[in-house]
Amino acid sequence: xxxxxxxxxxxxxxxxxxxxxxxxxxxxxxxxxxxxxxxxxxxxxxxxxxxxxxxxxxxxxxxxxxxxxxxxxxxxxxxxxxxxxxxxxxxxxxxxxxxxxxxxxxxxxxxxxxxxxxxxxxxxxxxxxxxxxxxxxxxxxxxxxxxxxxxxxxxxxxxxxxxxxxxxxxxxxxxxxxxxxxxxxxxxxxxxxxxxxxxxxxxxxxxxxxxxxxxxxxxxxxxxxxxxxxxxxxxxxxxxxxxxxxxxxxxxxxxxxxxxxxxxxxxxxxxxxxx
Numbered sequence: 001x002x003x004x005x006x007x008x009x010x011x012x013x014x015x016x017x018x019x020x021x022x023x024x025x026x027x028x029x030x031x032x033x034x035x036x037x038x039x040x041x042x043x044x045x046x047x048x049x050x051x052x053x054x055x056x057x058x059x060x061x062x063x064x065x066x067x068x069x070x071x072x073x074x075x076x077x078x079x080x081x082x083x084x085x086x087x088x089x090x091x092x093x094x095x096x097x098x099x100x101x102x103x104x105x106x107x108x109x110x111x112x113x114x115x116x117x118x119x120x121x122x123x124x125x126x127x128x129x130x131x132x133x134x135x136x137x138x139x140x141x142x143x144x145x146x147x148x149x150x151x152x153x154x155x156x157x158x159x160x161x162x163x164x165x166x167x168x169x170x171x172x173x174x175x176x177x178x179x180x181x182x183x184x185x186x187x188x189x190x191x192x193x194x195x196x197x198x199x200x201x202x203x204x205x206x207x208x209x210x211x212x213x214x215x216x217x218x219x220x221x222x223x224x225x226x227x228x229x230x231x232x233x234x235x236x237x238x239x240x241x242x243x244x245x246x247x248x249x250x251x252x253x254x255x256x257x258x259x260x261x262x263x264x265x266x267x268x269x270x271x272x273x274x275x
Contacts, residue, residue, distance in 0.1 A: 002063025003027045004172055005088070007049060008070070010038050012133045013094060016165030017066055018042055026173065031058050052079040059087035064172050067116075068094045072230050074111040081115045090122035090178070092171050094164070097127035097183045098237070107233075124177045126168060128184040129246050132158040132266040135195055142199060142274050148210040150217040151238040152193040155245035157185035160261040160269075163252050170255055185249045187260040192238075195263060202267030203274045214239070 004021060008014035009030035018040050021028040028042045035044040047054040049070055059065075065088050069077060084091060093116055095109045109127075116123045135158070141147040164184060171177045190198065193209035200207035212220075214235055221231045252260035267274075 001026060001173065002089075003029055003061050004064045004066065005029050005031060005058055005062045006066045007031045008066075008068030008094075009040060009044075011068065012131070012161045013164050013168070014066070014068055015040070016162050017168050020165055020169045021172070024169070024173065029058065029062065031055070049080055050076060052076065052083050055080065055083045056087075059084065062088050063090070064088060065091045066094070066168055066172060067091050069108070069112055072108060072227050074108040074115070077108070077112045078115050081112070081119050081121075085119040085121050088121065090124075091116060091119075092124045092126065092168055094168070095125045095127045097129045097185075098233075122178045124171050124179070125181040126164065126171070126184060127181060128159050128164050130156040130158045130185075131161060131164075132186065132263055133161050133270075134158075135199060136270070136273055138196065138199075139274050142196065142203070142205070142207050145205065146208045146210050147196045148212045149192065150212045150214045150235065151242055152209045152211045153191050154238045154241035155189045155191045156195075156241055157187070157189050157246045157248045158195065158263050158266070159184055159186045159252075160263075160266045162269075163256075163260050167252060167255055182251050182255070183249050184251050185246065185260070187248060187252075187262055189245045189248060190263060198263050199267045199274060202264065203271050205274075 006014055006018050009018050009032055018030050022041050030040050030042050030044045031047045032038040032044050033048055035046055038044055045058040047058045065084050095113055098107060113125055138147045167184060196207050196209050218231060225231055
């Protein structure tokens, strides 16, 4: 098996992809902005997806790429995909399972998927739903005992980042996944208010949910994210999950031969982050 390049190697998913590939004894290279600061147990090469010309050295002798695109737009992605296609044979792209992909295919996830489809690369798309790790955004409020956020009854099937990484590693290291799109979720639906309760139980703290008016949340999210389209999409998605909960898939079980990890497990793994 040829060398595997992992982008986003220091992030929530990427660091697990790196460690799981390394544990399996495979030849893996990590693309990082600053090798001097990154602490990874593999070969590291400096590079930045926002500067496609920096990818050439990182792609030397690489057969497969795990691609995680930074940012909220596809600006510059075409050049990156073309550069990857000059060197590698296949790419596993961490996309997203968002309603827009089916209803109004205009998200940057869809744009990058289309670029990859037309690149000549062999490809597999991973479309996770809600990340359990996104609840880390509530950490400060959870420490105070009250989470004030919109749409407490929005129900999601959050997935552990270890499961996303495990599926990525499985796809990167086994045959039969070319041209496949995998929707990945956790094993259960929980409302946002229930998610807070589960995290509180894991850290030994009673946490109350306080439903925030959407208009107030919009101003808060704009200050934090700065992208009005992304904010509106997020609010619309959460509102939709109140009446149409995020579906549960069995993809993790089918591919890995075990159930997906629960939010209870994720919360125990991250208890220190909420302490």
